[in-house]
Amino acid sequence: MDVVIGIDTGTTATKGVAAGPRGEIRALTSVHYPLSVPGPGRAELDPEQLTAAAIKALVDVAKACRENGDRVIAIGLSAFLHALVPMSADGKPLGPLITWADGRAAEQCERIVAEGRNRALQARTGTPVHPMSPLTKLAWFAENEPGTLRETPRWGGVKELVVAALTDGPFVVDLSVASGTGLYDIHSRQWDPEALQIASVRVEQLAEVVPTTTSLRLSSEVARATGLPADVPLIVGAADGPLANLGVGATPAGVAAVSLGTSGALRTVVDRPTSDEAGRLFCYALTEDRWVIGGAVNNAGSVVRWAGESFAAGFERPGAEGEDADERDAALLMEAAGVPAGSEGLLCLPYLLGERAPWWRPGLRGAYLGLRREHTRPHLVRAAVEGVCQQLALVRDSFDAEGHGVTEIRATGGAVASELWVGILASALDLPVAVADTPEGTALGACLLARHALGEFPDLDEAAALVPISRHTPPAPDDAAFYRKLRPLVERSALAVLDVVSELDKLAPEPLPGTEKAVRS
Template identity: 40%
Template sequence: MEYLIGLDIGTSSTKAIAFDLLGNVISKCNIGYPILNPKSSWSEQDPGEMFEAVINSIKSVASENTKKGNKLLGVSFSSAMHGIMAVNENGDKLTDCIIWADTRSVEYSERIKNSKIGHEIYMRTGTPIHPMSPLCKLAWMKDNMELIFKKTYKFISIKEYVFFKLFRKYVVDYSIASATGLFDIYDFQWNKNSLQVAGISEDKLSTPVSPTQVFKGLDKKYADLMGIDIETPFIIGGSDGCLANLGANAIKPGDAAVTIGTSGAIRIIADKPKNDESERIFSYILTENRFVLGGPVNNGGIIFRWFRDNFSQLEVTRAETLGIDTYELLTKEASKVPARSNGLIFLPYLLGERAPHWDANSKGVFFGINITHKREHFLRALLEGVIFGVYSVGKALEETTGNIDTIYATGGFVRSELWVQMLADVFNKKVVIAESYESSCLGAVVLGMKAIGLIDNIEQVEKLVPISKTFKPDIKNHEVYMKTFEIYERLYIKLKDEFVSISLLQK
């Protein structure tokens, strides 16, 4: 059997998934690693650990398929966006990888956003100006890591780090580049205004290449470690968000993909960029003639994990005894409560927020607590709050790009039918789940198949994505949710200034 590996370098783990040429999953490996928080607003990861996860996950999947006599045709990459790290001339790290969740550059992002060229930078790069953006992180590093900044040979993302170690070339795909705030999505080159603000020259960044660019000639040491041929095609691929739409087959007008993993996002695909004058949404590159428009939320499954890790030790122990997932027990508990959680509302901004507010100072809030509320109400409100966050972005997206008819759900949250039904009820739209919800990996494989000539165009993904389940909205629940959502929206507006005040106390 012939197969390709879709490799997704994510925030909480790296996944290698082997797909046959019909899009079926034939094997997979998932290797996790921690997020480092040396200070309250800092979020970093060790690129060495992440690189080891890449090597070992490919090794595991390739070894399993080699034993079965299967033939590897290529490895295609997806990775998280907005990460930046500094390396020296040998490619050794000078910093850890500063990831999307890091908000240390909040003051710099506000300064850039309010500058004379801030809006122009957004309109040319498609990346909202926010601490997630490498543009803002570089501006911070220039002033706060002066020695490292001066010694840096290249500023790169985690995928660039991996490709340099494997092929000794500094390259970045258009998709990842388009999420940096440094790349002109109209001219497909580094933006001069952004470089000026960041305080760097173009030679400090990698060479931009097409997401379908193929590389061969692996470093023999790593080829041997992975157990694959040095001439195995490696396709650079794109970003996880863009590829999630492709892998979910959410590529037609009226289609949207909602992904909730560690964070979350809602996105559509268009044939040209369409930025929002209010700067609420992004425009990123999927391929040279396909753009992904939408908005991310910082707080997705990480909210559920926070609740599990800090308030659910009994459930963790019980789940281990029963041999089931802790989240399954917690979801059952939340399902005891009807929609709206008896008036308990949760603003899910534990990591600040990106779209639509782009407010790194925002904080999590439980509102409306009364004496009748129990643990299960907090759990249900937590899940509803995450969906409200995605819905607020969906509203901004529809205002900018037109109506959404069908939502394709992807990411780990689809394992919870309760959570997916909430999505359908809040949006009042049909939600479908593909048979394989590993959409970023499948999207990478589709790009890989196009790159090595197995398919003629990416629209052929439709043949590879059978639908496993459809969720229809409950109109009564929708009406209940909309009354709650009105309060949810007003709460942010009323508390916005207080979020700034409390942020100063938490430094």
């Protein structure tokens, strides 16, 4: 069978898949690495581990293809957005990769907002002004490490780093990833002069922006390691969010995609760049004529993982010994399924890693409200899941306000294996949720986009129609009505505690030297 390999570099793992001509998965691998948290508000990755993981994932899937007797006809790349890494002139990393979850640029973000420049920047670049964005991260370097900013030959993100590791080609980045930097004008298709001035970065330090269907060549070294022909097309691909829409079949009008991994997002596809006047939604490219609008939330599966680590130390189901974190979290979710909607008066603001959409207000922190003596661990876990789904519902409400009607949800990500997650999501959004019959929708999206680049699917909706669905979950009417009434309290509570948590941050002691942590989610 002729297959395409998709490599998806995520926050805590790189996934590799090989997919056949109708999207059937022929091989699958995953390479994990830790997220480093060297201090409050920091979130970094080792870029050497990241590139090594991409190569290993490609090696492993290519080997599986040979064992299956399949022929690899192309490779497609996916990468998570909003990362920043200093790079040498030959593409080697010169420091840690700063991830989307890193909040060090909060002060720079607040200054841009206070100056009233944020809405115009977002309208031109499609990216909200937020500490997640490379725009504000570079502004932080300009104020705190100006020498590093000025003397670094290249500044890039995950895609630039992986492309440099896999090819000997030029310094390029795809339109999709560029549209998520906050530095690129998605309407005039050039690096934005005002954004570059704020970031104190020069055009020559940034990559050339190319279409997501651009074909590159593997380096001879990587070709030897993988056993693939050096001339197999390497399609530069797109960002993980837009590719997830394609990989779950959510490109037609009225269909939206939800990703529920470490973080989460709700997105729908439109046919041209568009801006949200209220500043609630991002706009990123999938191809030159298909764009994705939506909102990302910082906290999804990571919230249940935190609950398991915090509330279930030594927890074991009867008859289970030595179960790993995934099994423990699944058991906690089964417990939580016995709690009714609303967690009996318990409201969770699940902002453990801050929050993004729809408010894009740095400094938000998590909280439980309404906590009483009779609340138990299952209540705490269910309330956390409800909090994540309510945040995604606030994004869906923003769609409605902008006239982007959605009638169906396609879901992907590790959390959708849980019926509790999917059921609460369907009721919070008040929409039927269809779960794609593939564990790696984003990597599959990279495969489908690569086939589109090869000319197999001139219409992306034709490719999306190949994606099989494993199950449909309708909303529970009573739960949906309850969540709709509860949602205004979520927004009121989140914004009401913002000043309090800001003061708490000022009172928090600085971390002791040598207390760097590595987090695996």
